[in-house]
Amino acid sequence: MGRKDIGNGFAVIDDKFILHFDSEVYRKFYGIIEFASFEIIQSNGSTFHYFRDRNHIYLESYMNAFCVLTDADVTNFHIIDFENGMASSLAMDYVFDKKLTYRLADVKELGGLYQQVGDAIYCAYFQQVESADAETFEVLHGERIGNLAKDKNHIYFRQEIVADADAASFRILEQCVSGNYYRECDHTFYALDKQRAFYIDTIARSIKPIRTKSLEQFRFEVRDGLGYALDAEYRYIHGKRSRL
Template identity: 40%
Template sequence: MQEGKFLKQYEVITIDPPYATVRSGDELFKVPVEAHLDTWQPLSENYSKDHKGILCNSSRVFTRHTKSIDLDSFEVIQENDTPMTTYFRDKNNVYIYSSMCTFSALEGAAPRTFEIMDIKKGFGTDGQHDYYYAQQLPYRLADARFLNEHYAEADGKIYAAYTRLVPADAATFVIPEPELISNVALDKDHVFFREQVVAEADARTFRFLNGCVAAGRAYYRNCDIDFYAKDEKLAWFIRTIDKSFKKIRSKSIGAFDFKVEDETGYGYDKENRYLQGKKV
């Protein structure tokens, strides 16, 4: 496929919506019937454009942004299927569309010097600023130490989702389960969920219950996102994809533990058992 070239002369071979097969010179092209053939140009395996806008496979996309895009210079820089991420640029901006973000312009990114450093991890740079997907990083990648897939340390500071400042003491910051539970951490004073301090959690005694995190633990539904923990005063149910911890006030906190019954995980103490943090 000759990317970025008009089909100056073409012959329509077949029309089988949503595509038409077109011959131009010695090449065959699969063109969306939605496209205007006289101005259609292939950009990549999945993307193309015409004078009206951008197409992904057979559908028009990014229509809300068409007026702000310079279509003449718009091109695909690189695309990746897993995770789904595509970088674009025109003469004015660098753009990204990903399973991690909506179609966005990278603020401040210089199109002429922009390079993708790792498309699978969402890292790019224009030489002056570094980016994590659509967000400009508040530090340079060369200065960062990535602690896991969620937390990074740079210039003596901790960042969640690589971009949001965590009010943590970097010298004592630890991630108890860095791979299994990537967005829960603590320092000498606080427990953190993402970048937020978990009010009332005691960092000194906080721990995840062994039945949730131990190697060889029993399978239970949502075992990759649902976990129980406790400290000396409270128990906690944590669903890592949600926005907050769920506090459990147990009358027998010392006995609070975790078990699996019929592939369902329960927290329990001497008085009650808990499903997803609620008494049952």
């Protein structure tokens, strides 16, 4: 049996199949892969790999299953930022397995999930924030929240407008982002505007209004490692209320 080790636990066997740590991989692509020239471009050794053969560029990552990188040119391909899945070929740029409609060189990172390209705002590179005003657009606590932003007209959660939220008065409760630990402090937050309160869960990708009759008393406290919002009548955990 002819075995060609190509690094990071990968081996090509008899120019017929591929092993990764002795488990066969990528079988449904065997009709495409040119085994004799198949090699690693860059790999983290476990979950993220760029490959090439004489015909194609291939990618497997924590963001996508093994695939052919569409339209990538084997002789003109380079990785720009391996950790973030950024690569380039000819006049095209990629983030993981997807082609961008603009060039990475034109991107201004705004923090969190947001980017600016000219007068356009994007969320996670591919979702354009259609109504965004680039001049006044800002990410709210991008180091902690990342997918919440505002401009002069709207509040945005990811690329969507938050209905009925007042951009001028909207704010995250300071106690949520002050650095004090509470359980799930990495993804659950509360906010206020002049009309209502909101519960934010960035993992669940949701922002929900909270009905309160005492908005002026709405606040956030940490008790025994749990983060609670409170008003005159109720306390709230994970956005759900119970009587005080």
